Amino acid sequence: MSGCPYFQAKFVSSSIQHLTEDENNDSQTGVNKASKGGLIYGDYLQLDKIVTSQVLQSELKGNKIHDEHLFIVTHQAYELWFKQVLWELDSVREIFISGHVRDERNMLKVNTRINRIVMIFRLLLDQFAVLETMTAIDFFDFREYLSPASGFQSLQFRLLENKIGVPHNQRVPYNRRHYRDNFRGEESELLIRSEQELTLLQLVEQWLERTPGLEEDGFNFFGKLQTNIFKGLDGEKEKIEQNPETKEEMMAEFIKHRDVFLSLFDEKRHDHLLSTGQRRLSYKALQGALMIYFYREEPRFQVPFQLLTSLMDIDTLMTKWRYNHVCMVHRMLGSKAGTGGSSGYQYLRSTVSDRYKVFVDLFNLATFLVPREWVPKLNPTEHSFLYTAECCDSSYCSSDDSD
Amino acid sequence: MSGCPFLGRKHQLFSINSSQPEEDDSQKGINKASKGGIVYGEYLQLDKVLSAQVLQSQQKGDKIHDEHLFIITHQAYELWFKQILWELDSVRELFTKNHVRDERNMLKVVSRIHRITMIFKLLVEQFAVLETMTSLDFFDFRQYLSVASGFQSFQFRLLESKIGVANHLRVAYNRQHYRDNFHGQESETLLRSEQEPNLLQLVEEWLERTPGLERDGFNFWGKLQANIEEGLKLEKQKLEGMSDSEEKGDMLEDLKKQTEVFTALFDPSRHEHLLNKGERRLSYEALQGALMINFYREEPRFQVPFQLLTALMEIDTLMSKWRYNHVCMVHRMIGSKAGTGGSSGYCYLRSTVSDRYKVFVDLFNLAAFLVPRAWVPKLNPQIHNFHYMAECYDSSYNSYSSEDSD
Numbered sequence: 018m019s020g021c022p023y024f025q026a027k028f029v030s031s032s033i034q035h036l037t038e039d040e041n042n043d044s045q046t047g048v049n050k051a052s053k054g055g056l057i058y059g060d061y062l063q064l065d066k067i068v069t070s071q072v073l074q075s076e077l078k079g080n081k082i083h084d085e086h087l088f089i090v091t092h093q094a095y096e097l098w099f100k101q102v103l104w105e106l107d108s109v110r111e112i113f114i115s116g117h118v119r120d121e122r123n124m125l126k127v128n129t130r131i132n133r134i135v136m137i138f139r140l141l142l143d144q145f146a147v148l149e150t151m152t153a154i155d156f157f158d159f160r161e162y163l164s165p166a167s168g169f170q171s172l173q174f175r176l177l178e179n180k181i182g183v184p185h186n187q188r189v190p191y192n193r194r195h196y197r198d199n200f201r202g203e204e205s206e207l208l209i210r211s212e213q214e215l216t217l218l219q220l221v222e223q224w225l226e227r228t229p230g231l232e233e234d235g236f237n238f239f240g241k242l243q244t245n246i247f248k249g250l251d252g253e254k255e256k257i258e259q260n261p262e263t264k265e266e267m268m269a270e271f272i273k274h275r276d277v278f279l280s281l282f283d284e285k286r287h288d289h290l291l292s293t294g295q296r297r298l299s300y301k302a303l304q305g306a307l308m309i310y311f312y313r314e315e316p317r318f319q320v321p322f323q324l325l326t327s328l329m330d331i332d333t334l335m336t337k338w339r340y341n342h343v344c345m346v347h348r349m350l351g352s353k354a355g356t357g358g359s360s361g362y363q364y365l366r367s368t369v370s371d372r373y374k375v376f377v378d379l380f381n382l383a384t385f386l387v388p389r390e391w392v393p394k395l396n397p398t399e400h401s402f403l404y405t406a407e408c409c410d411s412s413y414c415s416s417d418d419s420d
Numbered sequence: 421m422s423g424c425p426f427l428g429r430k431h432q433l434f435s436i437n438s439s440q441p442e443e444d445d446s447q448k449g450i451n452k453a454s455k456g457g458i459v460y461g462e463y464l465q466l467d468k469v470l471s472a473q474v475l476q477s478q479q480k481g482d483k484i485h486d487e488h489l490f491i492i493t494h495q496a497y498e499l500w501f502k503q504i505l506w507e508l509d510s511v512r513e514l515f516t517k518n519h520v521r522d523e524r525n526m527l528k529v530v531s532r533i534h535r536i537t538m539i540f541k542l543l544v545e546q547f548a549v550l551e552t553m554t555s556l557d558f559f560d561f562r563q564y565l566s567v568a569s570g571f572q573s574f575q576f577r578l579l580e581s582k583i584g585v586a587n588h589l590r591v592a593y594n595r596q597h598y599r600d601n602f603h604g605q606e607s608e609t610l611l612r613s614e615q616e617p618n619l620l621q622l623v624e625e626w627l628e629r630t631p632g633l634e635r636d637g638f639n640f641w642g643k644l645q646a647n648i649e650e651g652l653k654l655e656k657q658k659l660e661g662m663s664d665s666e667e668k669g670d671m672l673e674d675l676k677k678q679t680e681v682f683t684a685l686f687d688p689s690r691h692e693h694l695l696n697k698g699e700r701r702l703s704y705e706a707l708q709g710a711l712m713i714n715f716y717r718e719e720p721r722f723q724v725p726f727q728l729l730t731a732l733m734e735i736d737t738l739m740s741k742w743r744y745n746h747v748c749m750v751h752r753m754i755g756s757k758a759g760t761g762g763s764s765g766y767c768y769l770r771s772t773v774s775d776r777y778k779v780f781v782d783l784f785n786l787a788a789f790l791v792p793r794a795w796v797p798k799l800n801p802q803i804h805n806f807h808y809m810a811e812c813y814d815s816s817y818n819s820y821s822s823e824d825s826d
Contacts, residue, residue: 044767045592047758056476057601058572061565063472067495068502068575070465074458083510087535090503093464094496100470101492108485133489133552143545150535163463170460173470190447199459354449363446 074162082159084151091148092168098137099173105130105137106180106217113220124320131327138334145341149348156349160356167356170199172208179211181331182218182375187294189367218375221328222298228305229317229402236400239304241393243282249391250275281385295371298378310382311392317402328376339369476564484561486553493550494570500539501575507532507539508582508619515622526724533731540738547745555753562760569761572601574610581613583735584620584779589698591771593763601761620779623732624702630709631721631806638804641708643797645686651795652679685789702782711786715796721806732780743773 059065071089075082109130112118118127168174175196179185188196200208230236250271257267280286287303290296298306306325313322343365346355355361371377461467473491477484511532514520520529570576577598587595602610632638655675662668684690691707694700702710710729717726747769750759759765775781 044764044771047593047597047763047768055566056568058568058570059574061476061568062491062495062498063474064495064498064574066468066472067498070468071502072465074463086506087503089464090499090506092460093466093469094499096464096466096469097492097496097499100473101489104488129552133549136549136552140542140546140549143542147535147538147542150531150538163458165457166460166463168460172461195449359449360446364449367446 073159075159078162080159080162082155082162084155085159085162087148087151088156088159091144094144095141096171096173098141099171099177102134102137102177103173103180105134106177110180110215110217110220113224114215118224121317124324128320128324128327131324131331135327135330135334138331138338142334142337142341145345149345151349153349153351164356167359169196169355169359172200172204175200175208176211178373179208180214180216181335182216182297183373184294184297185212187372189364189370189372217328218297221324221376222302225302225305225309226299228308228321230308230312230400231301231304236393236402238308238393239282242307242391245391245393246278246387249387250278277384296378296381297375303378303382306379307382307385310386312395315395325376325379329379332374332376332380336369336374339365339373343369475561476566477561480564482561482564484557484564486557487561487564489550489553490558490561493546496546497543498573498575500543501573501579504536504539504579505575505582507536508579512582512617512619512622515626516617520626523721526728530724530728530731533728533735537731537734537738540735540742544738544741544745547749551749551752553753555755558753562754565760567760567762569759569763571598571759571761571763574602574606577602577610578613580777581610582616582618583739584618584701585777586698586701587614589776591768591774591776593768594772597763619732620701623728623780624706627706627709627713628703630712630725632712632716632804633705633708638797638806640712640797641686644711644795647795647797648682648791651791652682681788698776700782700785701779707782707786710783711789714786714790716799719799729780729783733783736778736780736784740773740778743769743777747773 070093071086073081073085073089075085109127112123112127117123197205197208230238233240254271257264257271260267284300287296287300291299296303309318309321309325312318343362346365347362350361352363353361355364359365374380472495473488475483475487475491477487511529514525514529519525590598599607599610632640635642652675656672659668659672659675688704691700691704695703700707713722713725713729716722747766750769751766754765756766759768763769778784
């Protein structure tokens with residue numbers, strides 16, 4: 018063969034005429050306003066700040082590594098979205114703290130914003146796939162220039178955790194000892210304040226405790242439920258005793274089943290689990306949540322039910338976020354230590370745990386689901402509180418405020 | 421009923437004991453934060469990035485909550501546009517510097533083009549977040565946006581230009597006005613991006629060099645034409661030998677259409693005509709190269725080039741989906757009102773969801789020319805070894821060592 022088969026063909030440019038106008042005229046009408054003054058896109062978004070903040074450490078040190086740019090942009094995108102989540106979270110907390118949530122017209126806003134947080138977390142989860150196009154080999158080429166920068170120093174991430182309700186004393190020890198050490202001055206103060214101010218969990222707890230129908234001198238949901246469940250269980254027991262062949266096996270199952278419900282009505286047990294951190298909501302709040310679950314189709318509880326679902330979605334997505342992060346770090350570092358000083362992969366793995374699940378009680382409600390017939394019946398004439406909220410105490414604030 | 425059933429209750433704080441200690445390994449470590457060197461926030465210049473959110477509604481004394489989401493979403497898009505440009509320029513440079521002639525660089529090229537598609541996937545998914553804003557909420561602050569419009573997104577235009585969106589193919593309003601939005605440095609950069617080789621042109625030159633096209637060598641095109649003509653002739657004979665039926669008539673009709681398609685394929689002047697109309701974008705020679713890579717994609721030398729062609733089509737598809745998602749959302753937000761930039765808004769955007777903006781349209785159209793495997797010219801490993809590993813290194817090539825990170 019004579020030489021290499023690759024030839025170079027010069028680019029042939031043909032003269033190309035303008036295309037005929039075959040579009041619908043309407044779509045092509047308009048007056049370009051760019052020259053008419055006023056804030057333009059780049060200024061509105063302060064892109065001069067955003068688009069000039071990518072400085073590669075590898076380049077500064079004279080060894081520019083291509084993939085470092087992706088690393089920087091990915092983290093900056095995460096931080097932009099963390100800011101957005103905090104914006105929504107704080108606005109929701111404010112609606113509760115200011116008492117505005119007592120005007121049930123604000124529930125739509127609360128729900129919409131919590132759902133928005135869920136949507137953002139879904140995106141943040143998808144974002145890992147982009148960074149995963151970087152290989153461990155490419156990361157190794159610039160990792161040395163990063164030290165000691167580490168995600169451990171992400172203020173917004175910690176604020177987010179705190180404001181949702183991750184409790185300080187539930188953090189895994191390395192995190193507990195050191196997580197605030199990373200921050201000084203104003204940042205440290207902000208962080209401390211976020212631990213002390215009312216978290217989303219605490220505000221939702223207070224709200225749940227106020228669920229209509231819990232009053233013992235009113236509808237008395239829990240009392241009625243207990244009665245119905247025990248009656249139902251008695252009925253089941255009788256049926257089992259009637260059938261001698263399967264009796265032994267089914268009795269064992271029954272006892273387990275019964276014990277689960279016994280535990281539900283054992284307030285002392287709940288308090289014990291609260292003290293070990295396995296439960297987070299107060300006993301009364303738990304009852305409120307169960308009430309909303311069982312009567313979710315009642316108009317007044319429909320949006321509250323959606324809210325409880327979205328709160329669980331947040332926990333689920335944060336856990337998935339932590340796990341995706343772990344998997345990626347494992348791929349990048351194997352078992353090396355993290356730049357922030359932790360054991361890296363091992364440490365992160367330990368944070369994928371129910372300790373960090375804020376609304377764990379809502380998940381556990383599924384343990385206590387009962388057949389529909391056991392749920393205390395509502396009488397529409399007597400129990401009108403379940404329909405649209407009619408009362409508007411004059412002490413409530415009006416919701417004209419956009420926030 | 422006495423008053424409202426909602427009761428207030430003081431929050432009771434529980435004292436919680438510390439839980440069991442974890443396994444030691446995961447909890448080991450020394451916090452390095454105090455040891456000097458760049459920290460996270462400085463590394464990422466978060467002081468700049470996180471202070472760039474200024475609500476116009478708030479400036480004008482009527483703070484609207486949802487404007488923050490609007491700002492963040494667009495800023496996130498622009499960050500990712502920057503990343504795409506970073507990858508795109510590095511790939512274009514591999515071609516313009518001829519480093520791509522060292523086939524070891526193909527892995528880098530494909531990885532980066534693939535990365536661009538992954539970013540575009542994310543950008544398409546990102547719409548769902550902004551869609552949590554209702555048109556009512558948007559209406560509350562839209563007036564404060566004044567003339568700011570996506571029309572003025574410099575990076576978006578650069579992106580289009582560098583991939584290969586052709587100016588003369590832009591829809592009329594776009595064609596007339598898209599550069600009006602930029603002045604000085606930005607306008608010059610935009611102009612330059614139209615003049616410098618774009619990804620389409622670079623890929624075209626690369627395709628024209630596909631081994632196997634040489635008339636005095638393997639002569640893929642000549643062989644293919646002969647095989648197809650032979651194959652079609654045999655098919656026709658078979659059909660004509662069948663007993664008459666309605667089915668036979670239909671099949672003969674289909675064969676006739678198929679024959680027309682292939683006749684057109686082998687007609688260079690027809691290709692020129694379609695190029696002029698803008699319905700094709702690649703040169704005739706490049707088209708042949710693409711078809712060659714497609715048919716012989718399993719040959720080791722063509723495997724990664726085939727992945728590249730697939731990724732290029734993926735970019736077009738995703739940009740198309742991006743445009744369409746954008747259209748749907750805008751429709752929901754402003755109905756048929758005009759855009760802040762002055763265009764007809766929804767109608768204008770709708771018109772850009774079109775094959776005019778499909779850069780690698782020819783690659784998609786190759787599917788029309790697929791033939792049964794038996795018709796593909798056979799490769800004889802003894803004679804035709806060019807399609808195995810690239811062994812030759814012409815000294816006129818840049819011996820490009822791929823140690824350079826870029």
